Amino acid sequence: MQTTNTTGRKRKIIHMDLDAFFCAVEELKNPALSGKCFAVGGSPDQRGVIASCSYAARRYGVHSAMPTAQAIKLCPKLILVSSRHDEYSQISSSVMAILAELTPVMEQVSIDEAFLEVTDLADSGEIIAKNLQYKIKEQTGLSASFGVNSNKLVAKIANDFGKKQSRGDTYPGAIQVVEFGKEAEFMAPLPVAMLWGVGPKTTQRLGNIGVKTIGDLAKLSENSLVELFGKNGVFLRQRAMGIDDSDVESYEETKSISQEVTFNRDIVDVEVLLAEIKEISEKLGYKLRSKKLLAQSVRVKFRYYDFRTFTRQKKLSQPVNQDGIIYDAASQILTQNWDLLTPVRLIGVGVSQLSDETFQLSLWETDEARERKLLTVIDTLKVKYGRDIIRKASRMKKGENNQEDID
Numbered sequence: 001m002q003t004t005n006t007t008g009r010k011r012k013i014i015h016m017d018l019d020a021f022f023c024a025v026e027e028l029k030n031p032a033l034s035g036k037c038f039a040v041g042g043s044p045d046q047r048g049v050i051a052s053c054s055y056a057a058r059r060y061g062v063h064s065a066m067p068t069a070q071a072i073k074l075c076p077k078l079i080l081v082s083s084r085h086d087e088y089s090q091i092s093s094s095v096m097a098i099l100a101e102l103t104p105v106m107e108q109v110s111i112d113e114a115f116l117e118v119t120d121l122a123d124s125g126e127i128i129a130k131n132l133q134y135k136i137k138e139q140t141g142l143s144a145s146f147g148v149n150s151n152k153l154v155a156k157i158a159n160d161f162g163k164k165q166s167r168g169d170t171y172p173g174a175i176q177v178v179e180f181g182k183e184a185e186f187m188a189p190l191p192v193a194m195l196w197g198v199g200p201k202t203t204q205r206l207g208n209i210g211v212k213t214i215g216d217l218a219k220l221s222e223n224s225l226v227e228l229f230g231k232n233g234v235f236l237r238q239r240a241m242g243i244d245d246s247d248v249e250s251y252e253e254t255k256s257i258s259q260e261v262t263f264n265r266d267i268v269d270v271e272v273l274l275a276e277i278k279e280i281s282e283k284l285g286y287k288l289r290s291k292k293l294l295a296q297s298v299r300v301k302f303r304y305y306d307f308r309t310f311t312r313q314k315k316l317s318q319p320v321n322q323d324g325i326i327y328d329a330a331s332q333i334l335t336q337n338w339d340l341l342t343p344v345r346l347i348g349v350g351v352s353q354l355s356d357e358t359f360q361l362s363l364w365e366t367d368e369a370r371e372r373k374l375l376t377v378i379d380t381l382k383v384k385y386g387r388d389i390i391r392k393a394s395r396m397k398k399g400e401n402n403q404e405d406i407d
């Protein structure tokens with residue numbers, strides 16, 4: 001078995017995850033909940049699910065993403081608290097601000113999770129994590145756990161592992177370090193379900209052929225993995241060996257425009273998601289055009305029924321501001337990253353790598369790009385001076401590009 005990370009770069013990456021975040025906030029607001037079996041979640045008669053549960057409740061087998069009705073069966077004395085999302089968002093921002101003080105290379109992946117790249121800082125990852133843990137506790141009262149490695153995948157799994165190890169009645173506050181080069185060794189004994197991209201169905205398929213641990217998976221030949229999972233098999237094998245070269249991607253608010261929608265109920269219908277993506281793409285295109293901006297990167301944010309949240313992005317061959325191109329990219333990201341089965345509670349689309357439209361004009365070389373620019377100009381003139389000038393512009397354009405029906 002391979003025990004070194006052959007393609008990895010020696011970076012210092014930290015994954016932070018707040019411990020039982022929603023419950024921890026509720027407990028800060030209402031100390032009487034301390035040590036009790038309680039959960040934040042939807043009500044059982046509306047097919048609600050548990051969003052977060054206290055460590056005392058976890059001892060009864062209650063976990064997040066579980067239907068509330070089932071949780072109450074397992075733990076009849078469970079106290080149900082309804083979610084206060086605004087409050088959680090506010091406290092989350094304070095935590096993220098503490099992380100951002102340390103490095104600008106921060107990627108927030110959900111309300112209570114973030115990756116940080118601290119390669120350039122002198123202290124060890126462990127020391128940095130300890131300091132952050134202390135600071136977060138001191139300033140917000142919350143407990144946080146950390147995973148440290150040279151890549152995001154292993155840092156995240158290390159954190160999940162560390163939290164499980166220190167599971168008890170209280171908040172784990174774990175710090176788990178996996179040394180560079182020990183990634184595959186660390187991952188080998190862990191259950192395959194802990195790997196990214198391995199859901200319950202894949203776990204079962206793998207179990208059927210005797211693959212229980214990540215190490216078992218890493219031992220399969222690339223051919224058999226491709227046979228089982230298509231081209232994803234190659235990535236799966238790399239991940240099983242603890243290899244992940246993805247960057248910590250920080251999105252600055254001013255450098256991107258995005259919009260998201262939270263559904264009243266979880267969605268498993270691709271048509272509904274595509275319709276939503278189309279509507280958001282149109283809004284983003286309009287915003288870009290009205291701010292005279294172009295974007296060269298499109299991303300889609302997914303949040304599943306169980307609050308697992310991730311984003312995937314796609315770089316375009318040239319800067320755009322057209323609704324249709326944004327939609328095409330976003331819908332491709334959706335179909336390539338969603339299994340059509342996992343219920344979705346939130347979908348978002350964002351554009352980034354923004355540039356100034358007027359500056360870009362000189363960089364554009366294709367006819368299509370020039371034509372697009374002309375369309376935008378005509379659009380503007382139309383608003384400013386009305387129909388007549390459009391006719392003139394339209395005729396001028398016809399001579400050049402054989403374009404018709406501008407208005």
Ligand SMILES: [Mg+2]
Pocket residue numbers: 017018019020021112
């Ligand atoms: Mg958490």
